[in-house]
Amino acid sequence: MQDDATTAGHGPYEAGSRNWHAAEQDAIGHRAATSYAMTVSLTAVVLSVRNERPVVMATRPASVTDTSDRYAVLPGGRFCPGRQPSLEGALRDEVRQATGVSLGYLEQLLTDYDRTTTHSDEGPSASARRLSVSYLSLSRADAIPLRAGSRWLDVYEVLPWEDFRSGRPEILADVLIPALEAWSASGGGSEPSALSGENELSRIERAAVSFGVGGRSWDDERVVERFDLLLEAGLLPAVSTVDLCPGHVRLVAAGLGRLRSKVRNRPVVFELLPVEFTLFELQRVVEAVLGPTLHKQNFRRLVESTGLVEPTGEMRNNTGGRPAKTFRFRREVLLERPAPGVHVRSGRAA
Amino acid sequence: MQDDATTAGHGPYEAGSRNWHAAEQDAIGHRAATSYAMTVSLTAVVLSVRNERPVVMATRPASVTDTSDRYAVLPGGRFCPGRQPSLEGALRDEVRQATGVSLGYLEQLLTDYDRTTTHSDEGPSASARRLSVSYLSLSRADAIPLRAGSRWLDVYEVLPWEDFRSGRPEILADVLIPALEAWSASGGGSEPSALSGENELSRIERAAVSFGVGGRSWDDERVVERFDLLLEAGLLPAVSTVDLCPGHVRLVAAGLGRLRSKVRNRPVVFELLPVEFTLFELQRVVEAVLGPTLHKQNFRRLVESTGLVEPTGEMRNNTGGRPAKTFRFRREVLLERPAPGVHVRSGRAA
DNA sequence: TCAAAAGTGTTATCCTTACACCCATGT
DNA sequence: ACATGGGTGTAAGGATAACACTTTTGA
Numbered sequence: 001m002q003d004d005a006t007t008a009g010h011g012p013y014e015a016g017s018r019n020w021h022a023a024e025q026d027a028i029g030h031r032a033a034t035s036y037a038m039t040v041s042l043t044a045v046v047l048s049v050r051n052e053r054p055v056v057m058a059t060r061p062a063s064v065t066d067t068s069d070r071y072a073v074l075p076g077g078r079f080c081p082g083r084q085p086s087l088e089g090a091l092r093d094e095v096r097q098a099t100g101v102s103l104g105y106l107e108q109l110l111t112d113y114d115r116t117t118t119h120s121d122e123g124p125s126a127s128a129r130r131l132s133v134s135y136l137s138l139s140r141a142d143a144i145p146l147r148a149g150s151r152w153l154d155v156y157e158v159l160p161w162e163d164f165r166s167g168r169p170e171i172l173a174d175v176l177i178p179a180l181e182a183w184s185a186s187g188g189g190s191e192p193s194a195l196s197g198e199n200e201l202s203r204i205e206r207a208a209v210s211f212g213v214g215g216r217s218w219d220d221e222r223v224v225e226r227f228d229l230l231l232e233a234g235l236l237p238a239v240s241t242v243d244l245c246p247g248h249v250r251l252v253a254a255g256l257g258r259l260r261s262k263v264r265n266r267p268v269v270f271e272l273l274p275v276e277f278t279l280f281e282l283q284r285v286v287e288a289v290l291g292p293t294l295h296k297q298n299f300r301r302l303v304e305s306t307g308l309v310e311p312t313g314e315m316r317n318n319t320g321g322r323p324a325k326t327f328r329f330r331r332e333v334l335l336e337r338p339a340p341g342v343h344v345r346s347g348r349a350a
Numbered sequence: 351m352q353d354d355a356t357t358a359g360h361g362p363y364e365a366g367s368r369n370w371h372a373a374e375q376d377a378i379g380h381r382a383a384t385s386y387a388m389t390v391s392l393t394a395v396v397l398s399v400r401n402e403r404p405v406v407m408a409t410r411p412a413s414v415t416d417t418s419d420r421y422a423v424l425p426g427g428r429f430c431p432g433r434q435p436s437l438e439g440a441l442r443d444e445v446r447q448a449t450g451v452s453l454g455y456l457e458q459l460l461t462d463y464d465r466t467t468t469h470s471d472e473g474p475s476a477s478a479r480r481l482s483v484s485y486l487s488l489s490r491a492d493a494i495p496l497r498a499g500s501r502w503l504d505v506y507e508v509l510p511w512e513d514f515r516s517g518r519p520e521i522l523a524d525v526l527i528p529a530l531e532a533w534s535a536s537g538g539g540s541e542p543s544a545l546s547g548e549n550e551l552s553r554i555e556r557a558a559v560s561f562g563v564g565g566r567s568w569d570d571e572r573v574v575e576r577f578d579l580l581l582e583a584g585l586l587p588a589v590s591t592v593d594l595c596p597g598h599v600r601l602v603a604a605g606l607g608r609l610r611s612k613v614r615n616r617p618v619v620f621e622l623l624p625v626e627f628t629l630f631e632l633q634r635v636v637e638a639v640l641g642p643t644l645h646k647q648n649f650r651r652l653v654e655s656t657g658l659v660e661p662t663g664e665m666r667n668n669t670g671g672r673p674a675k676t677f678r679f680r681r682e683v684l685l686e687r688p689a690p691g692v693h694v695r696s697g698r699a700a
Numbered sequence: 701t702c703a704a705a706a707g708t709g710t711t712a713t714c715c716t717t718a719c720a721c722c723c724a725t726g727t
Numbered sequence: 728a729c730a731t732g733g734g735t736g737t738a739a740g741g742a743t744a745a746c747a748c749t750t751t752t753g754a
Contacts, residue, residue: 038388038431040481079463081388081479087463111461111483113429113437129431131390131481133461201684209685219688280732298717300734321732322724334551335559338569345716630705648744650707655742671705672751695743 042091043076043134043248045109045255046101048141048152049272049288055141055152056252058244059098072153073245074252075099079133091135100147105138105271107262109254114247136255138271157242158252161211161230162223164291172211176235180207183233220290223257224250260290265341267308270329276312278324279303286342294344307333308340392441393426393484393598395459395605396451398491398502399622399638404609405491405502406602408594409448422503423595424602425449429483441485450497455488455621457612459604464597486605488621507592508602511580512573514641522561526585530557533583570640573607574600610640615691617658620679626662628674629653636692644694657683658690 046057058072077094084090114130156163184204210225212218279300309327333340396407408422427444434440464480506513534554560575562568629650659677683690
């Protein structure tokens with residue numbers, strides 16, 4: 001990051017002699033109007049794996065004096081334009097201040113506009129216009145000492161229906177699917193059309209596809225779709241166990257979905273592991289994130305044959321069984337494979 | 351979309367008795383500070399396929415009186431909070447006003463922060479703080495009459511090095527690769543580290559991976575990576591042929607990359623096709639977007655065997671050869687396959 | 701008649717999946 | 728001894744890739 005062009009992708013690169021700035025500003029009507037009052041908030045979904053479970057970093061909202069850890073929000077803060085050069089940089093600073101953690105891997109998730117009318121205790125109804133940009137970050141939970149007030153929440157307590165590591169969670173068959181079917185029957189959803197969009201599906205079809213009902217497979221990446229369905233159907237109160245700020249639960253879903261997708265195509269698992277690890281540890285982390293899809297013997301071959309890892313030459317004894325070779329991420333795979341990642345299938349049948 | 355919960359994913363869903371609004375506002379420091387002056391701009395990368403080439407919709411910047419079509423920007427506009435309920439809705443309105451087109455498929459791309467210091471003719475140096483949210487949209491170019499001032503730009507004139515439909519474009523071997531190698535030699539880039547991130551690669555490695563140098567395969571989805579490299583290396587002036595606003599070229603790259611990726615996993619190709627089509631037309635559209643990967647005879651089988659399409663029973667005569675059956679998108683595939691799409695490999699060797 | 705595209709069929713190859721089995725350690 | 732995890736081999740099945748060949752139209 002040394003020259004001007006590097007930082008950008010946005011500044012004009014002198015394609016011609018024309019003043020492109022003017023046109024670009026003009027394109028968005030910059031001359032014609034003033035800026036609007038707008039709050040921009042940044043939020044980080046910091047995911048990790050602890051004790052073979054995925055966890056997400058949470059903090060206490062600043063003003064809450066209650067130290068009981070009952071209330072939690074995702075780390076982040078307001079973006080102050082002018083003071084910060086970039087969104088990512090600002091978010092890193094915010095998180096470091098709030099939790100003491102320096103973020104590593106960081107990737108944009110989504111941008112939402114909230115026009116929540118706040119009924120807070122301080123005023124009648126202040127209309128809060130907020131643009132909220134969220135990011136996914138990955139880190140090694142054990143390597144990171146959290147500041148007091150911050151802690152790791154179990155992702156599968158936030159989204160219990162996503163936990164397939166002990167088979168299909170009972171909550172699906174017992175509670176959610178029946179409730180979704182009842183809700184589907186109560187109408188809604190559009191009629192079939194010729195369009196390819198999945199928004200064109202009826203309620204019952206959406207539920208079936210998202211939750212793998214009726215012989216369909218469970219697509220572990222459709223986390224947000226499932227969350228949105230449960231939200232629409234009003235079922236979230238029935239299953240929420242953790243006191244995480246509701247608006248942030250959907251972000252956790254988005255983060256988990258993105259992580260599950262990325263693990264398959266990029267070597268991001270290693271952001272969640274120590275530098276050296278056994279193949280079994282690697283498998284446990286993959287399973288924590290994806291659910292138990294691939295099994296034992298083949299996983300090793302898969303991961304070794306693709307050149308994702310290389311042996312360190314060391315051994316580990318505290319495995320509970322025969323000592324295991326330790327491995328490390330094999331960096332060269334980035335140069336060899338088009339999509340280096342743990343190519344594990346999902347398709348669990350219902 | 352009938353009840354409150356439906357619209358959101360953000361509003362609290364009454365998880366407990368607590369006033370979560372307060373905490374959420376609090377989490378972003380809403381009480382403590384006022385809103386900042388900030389411009390939010392929305393931009394649409396509207397992609398389509400015309401004459402077997404991918405095209406992107408462009409308009410004239412509003413204030414340009416020159417009617418020569420020399421200057422082009424992507425459609426979009428400012429987001430006026432309060433007046434609009436959602437970002438997507440606002441963008442649809444903007445585009446409809448500017449170009450007369452009602453967008454169909456719409457999907458968020460990325461959010462960037464620009465702190466461009468404008469050296470316009472109207473003032474000394476107004477620092478424009480702008481948050482820019484971009485979207486990918488897909489439509490059928492032929493079905494849409496554009497308003498005067500709007501037109502379709504050939505995507506492969508904007509990004510010539512992405513056009514593999516007549517084999518590897520010569521500009522790569524002749525101009526870009528040598529220039530990138532020279533640029534790589536001039537230093538920069540970090541040393542190898544144990545991290546899995548691809549940002550850890552050196553210049554020459556990044557170039558090799560992105561552009562498929564040295565026996566490596568060309569990953570057609572890494573459009574933005576390639577653009578960014580060319581930008582960093584200062585090579586864009588050498589290859590830009592179209593007078594599209596520089597800041598928007600990167601968005602086109604992002605859009606094309608996203609489209610290429612989506613085509614493989616979701617049935618979005620059909621957003622680019624008329625309702626009825628021949629298999630060869632379908633293939634041409636896929637090739638326009640991806641480059642010629644899969645070939646003739648097998649493509650049909652692939653697409654038929656996956657249940658993506660179904661015959662209409664009609665025939666078409668003006669094919670230039672033997673009459674062809676026409677097909678339509680088979681909607682049921684959404685309910686059957688986990689990732690319905692044209693599962694075509696990329697891996698073209700260099 | 702020829703070019704161009706529509707179609708059908710077959711085979712080789714690779715990758716994944718599943719199963720079977722042996723090895724080394726701690727309790 | 729046995730439970731737990733480490734580690735190797737091999738055979739069946741499905742999907743893709745490559746090739747050869749026939750059919751039907753328009754120019």
